[in-house]
Amino acid sequence: MFKELILAIIIGAILGLGITGGYMTMQHKSETPKEKTVITEPTLIPTIPDSNSNTKETTKSSEEITITSPEPDSLLSSEKTSIIGISPKNNNIIIVTPTNSFIGKSDDKGNFQIPITLDSGLNLIKITSIDQENNQKDVSINITYSTAKI
């Protein structure tokens, strides 16, 4: 009788401990990924800078003509660059810097790439797209040319 009683206690204890141990192990495993999330939770995740949103606003100010390169407010160290963009197909493209003007044409897909020469310092560049029916669309971007190291 005493033996059975002890045996029952031991079996009960083993079962109880087993279940508790299993439960705790499961709980620990389920908590681990949360801790990992905390580790990798970045205080330094790069957020989208304001300039990007400004860029979109500036370049999409007209649906008819979009400048893809250079980005508005770019600071370039070379006076030679190209204005790359998209307009309706086969449009005449006129680019005007403070002292120069450049002529080009968009291709059958509407893409254009026109080499220009920048003035030293800030350049307010006006880009005009003129279609076959002489409808005109204008956009402008600021580009700075400076050889100063920053």
Next chain:
Amino acid sequence: MFFIINFLLVLNLFQQPALAINSTASASVDEKVESLTDRLKQIVKGDTPTPSPVSKTNTPKSFFGSIIQISDTQITLNIQNQSKTLKLNEKITYIDAKRQKSKLSNFKVGQTILAMGYINDDGSIDCRRIIATESKSVENNTQVITGKIVDVSQSQTSPIFVLIPFQNKNGQYQIKTDAKTETVDISQKKLKSTDVIVNSKKVIVIIKPETQSSQTFYASKIISLESAPTPTSKP
């Protein structure tokens, strides 16, 4: 006695190791978190002179605007009715309007400047160079007008003409030319001015307002929208 020892052994087997693993694991995780956070803080602090989080992978930018607020640590710039914060540091080069080196105390509210630097993650500018720049010196008042020439007259040596723009047929531009005015076709082939500046000709004109009169414009380039006349052979 045997059973009690056995019971204690079972307890040891199940509980002690589990607790030990748990505590060491969480301790090591906490340590890693702390060391990683400290390291990242060091990197950020070490690379930048100001505590703002700077992303240096971006390309340099320049911004032109007028100063609306100025302090020892930052300048607030008004750029086309939007404000932009320039973070200041000891590395900044200040240039005055005469292109001479200057200092922050020489810059005042209302002054227009060209600021160069990198965009921080918070949208402010990690400024590197500030140049006093007058608005007049950077404005581009050149216009591109597409229209039809309606009236040509000769003034001394160069022709003057009136252009009716296609986009506003009620408006008109009085345009002067001179020896420097380029006359080309759309493929940039040079043309004689007498072939381009004629009545009813459709042209694109690149003009600037005359300094003496706001009513008259000066044409730097006239682009013919019609193909050049081909020479006819005699019968």
